[in-house]
Amino acid sequence: MVLHMTTDVEEYCALALAPVAGTGYAALPEKLLALEQELSTKERRGAAPFNKRLLIFLLQEFSLSESPWKLPKCVALLYGAQLKRLQFTATNKPDRYFSFQNDPFRKDLAILLHRLIPFGAEFANPHSGIPRSLAIKGGPRQAIRFLRATAASRGTRPFLELHMHPEVKEAFHPAGWLECYEHLADFLQLNPSLRGVQSTSWFLDPKLVRVSPRLAYLREVPEQCGAYILFAGADREGKSGALATSPTRRRLYASGDYQPRLFTRIWPVAHILRRQWRQFQPPSGRD
Incomplete structure (x- = not known):
């Protein structure tokens, strides 16, 4: 069935509010995914007009009071x-932005569907x-650290999982991250069912300090405040984002002098609530 803008766009939009399987931020109802794929191949402009309307629809429907979390x-x-x-975004981005294949657009939808929560420097999937595969990726020492991390967290789920949005970079700096940690602590204090914060990124690699020393704070501050940093895997194809914005890292990667690696941060809630990052620089606006 091919949808027509004049008759079925409301049905298309309403599908986004249906129950969905999966816990990832990008999860959407299967019927909506199938219809978007069909539109992408059969309509002249693809699914972009429908997805623009979907974003506007979700903006109109959005209410903070419907959040399942205490904010x-x-x-x-x-x-x-x-x-x-x-x-x-709804009125100024080009058609190519409004695609389910475009991760930033999926993140936009996730914000409006309460599947991503803004914390400043990054967003979190709750x-x-x-x-558990982390336990076997870094040898015996990592297995021990994994057990310590999960014991300190009192379980392996649910966690807040941090994600960067490439359209939201204004707080991605040392002071912005300290403020982000404050927001995370405040949120966790109100939602005690959560075990802590976790994320996986190339910028948590301890060896990155040799290549991009100005980014070392992204690992060092959480680690000094009780986070566990565990090896998660090598980025052999350079697709992790490590090469996206840095000519230096691209040059070193091309010459074989830099290999991006992924590391996972496990930060137990009890350690976060100590707010030890305040020793580095008090976030603005705090007593």
């Missing part, structure tokens, strides 16, 4: 900037867990 004021305020950004 501290500092986090609730962050939604205002995101809603303004998404209103601009339905994540720690993969």
Whole structure:
């Protein structure tokens, strides 16, 4: 069945509100995914007009009161900037942006569906867990660290899982991250079912300090404040994002002098609530 904009766009949009299987931020109902794929191949402009309308529909339907989580004021305020950004996105981005194959667009939808929560420097999926495969990826010492991390967290799920949004970079700097940690702590304090924070990234690699020393704070501050950093795998094809913005890293990768590696951060909630990062630099606006 081919949808027609004049008759079925409302049905298309409403599908996004249906129950969905899966815990990832990008999860969407299977019927919606199938219809988007059909539109992408059969309509002249693809699915972009429908997806623009979908974004506008979700903006109109969005309500903070429908969040399944208790939101501290500092986090609730962050939604205002995101809603303004998404209103601009809906009318100013080119058609190619409005595709389910475009991860930033999927993240936009996830924000409006309460599957990603803004924390400033990054966003968090509150339905994540720690993969047990980490225990066997770094030898016996890592296995011991994995057990210590999960014991300190009192389980492997649910965790807040951090994700970067390439359209939201204004707080991605040392002071912005300290503020992000404060927001995370405030949120975790109100939602005690969560075990902590986890994320996987190339910028958590201890060896990155030799290549991009200005990014060392991204690993060092959490690690000094009780986070466990575990090896998650090599990025042999350079697709992790490590090469996206740095000519230096691209040059070193091309010459064989830099190999991006992925590391996972496991930060137990009890360690986060100590707020030990305040020893480095008090976030602005805090007593």
